[in-house]
Amino acid sequence: MKYRFEIILLLVMIFSACGDNQNKSHKSTESKKIISIPQFDADSAFQFVKHQVDFGPRVPNTTEHSACAQYLYGKLEVYCDTAMIQSFKTRAFDGTILHAKNIIGSFNPENYNRVLLCAHWDSRPFADYDPDPANHRKPILGANDGASGVGVLLEVARQLQSQSPPVGIDIVLFDAEDYGPPQDTQRDTEMDYWGLGSQYWSANPHVPGYFAKYGILLDMVGASDARFYMEGFSLYYAPGVLKKVWNTAHRIGYENYFYFEEGGYIDDDHKYINEIINIPTIDIIHMDKESANSSFFEYWHTVKDNMDVIDKTTLNVVGQTLLTVIFEEQ
Ligand code: AHN
Ligand code: ZN
Secondary structure, eight states: OOHHHHHHHHHHHHHHHHHHHHHHHHHHHHHHHOOOOOOHHHHHHHHHHHHHHHHHOTTSSSHHHHHHHHHHHHHHHSSEEEEEEEEEEOTTTOEEEEEEEEEEEEESSTSSSEEEEEEEOOOOOOOOOOGGGGGTTSSSOOOIIOOOOOHHHHHHHHHHHHOOSSSEEEEEEESSOOOOTTTTTTTOOOOOGSSSHHHHHHSSSSSOOOOSSSSEESSOOTTTTTTEEEEEEHHHHHHHHHHHHHHHHHHHTTTEOOOOOOOOOOOOOHHHIIIIIOOOOOEEEOOOOSSSSSBBOTTTSTTTTTTGOOHHHHHHHHHHHHHHHHHHHH
C-alpha cells in the first residue's frame, strides 16, 4: 500500500485534466460555432451526369425516360431520408398527353426550416437550335441542359447522407421542362408550355401546404467556362438569396464563374415556383451574352449537348457553392 497516495494523486490529475479539456472545448464551441462543410466530389457528379446521358434522350413518353426515372428515384431513395415519385399527366403545346414524373428526395422532413434545391431531368425532344436543319426534329442528349444540374444534386444528396444538413432539404427533379414548342413553328411564342413539371409541382406540392424559405434552381451548370449572371426573375423575386449565393461563391474563390452583372429574364422553372407557390427561388443558369442566337451556352438545344461539353471543374464550382450555402444555414 506504499503507492496508494501516489495512485490517488495520479487519478485526481487525470480526472481534472479531462474536466479541463471538456470545459475548454465547450467554451470554444459556444463562442464560435465550428462548421465543417463536406467536400463535393466532381468525379462522382460527373458519373451521375454520364449515367443519365447513357440512357439516351430522356423525352417524356419514351422507354429511355421511364428507365432514367427509375434510376433517379433509386438514387434519391438510397441517399435521402424520404423519396417519392410524383406522377402526373400534362398536355404539351401540340396536344400530346405527357406521362410525367417529378422525382423528390428530402432530408430532415420534420424540420420546418427548409431549403429547396431543383433541376429538370427531362431532355428536349427537338434540337431546334442545331446549325443543321435536318436535326431540328431530333431529340437531344441534354448532358448540360438537364443532366448536369441533376448530377450536381445527386452528389449533394450523397454528401448529405453522410453529413446531415442543419436545415431540412428538398431535392425536386422536375420533368417536362423542355417540351416547349420548337422555335420555327407558329407556336414558339406560347411560353407556358415550358416548365410543365414545375408548374404542376408548384400547384400541387408533394407535401400539402409545403413551404421552403428559399429555393435554388440549377440549369446548365456543367459546361467549361460557364458564366452565371444575375438572372432577372431571380433578382426580382429573391434578391437576398441571389446575393447570398453569389457572395458565398466569391468568398470560396469562384468569382470567375459568378458575375454580379444582370443577365436578362429567363422563363425557367423558378419563375413558376416564385409565381405559383411563392417560394423565393433563384436560377443558376449558364448564359452567354456573346452568343449569336440563343443567349445560352454554345450547344444549347443542339445535338452537340453531349458528354464532351461536361467539365468537372464547373460541376465542382456549383456543387461546392451549394454545400457551403446549405451548411452555413442556421
Ligand atoms: C426558354 O428560353 C424558352 N426557356 C429557357 C428554359 C430552358 C430550356 N432551360 C433549359 N432549356
Ligand atoms: Zn433546354
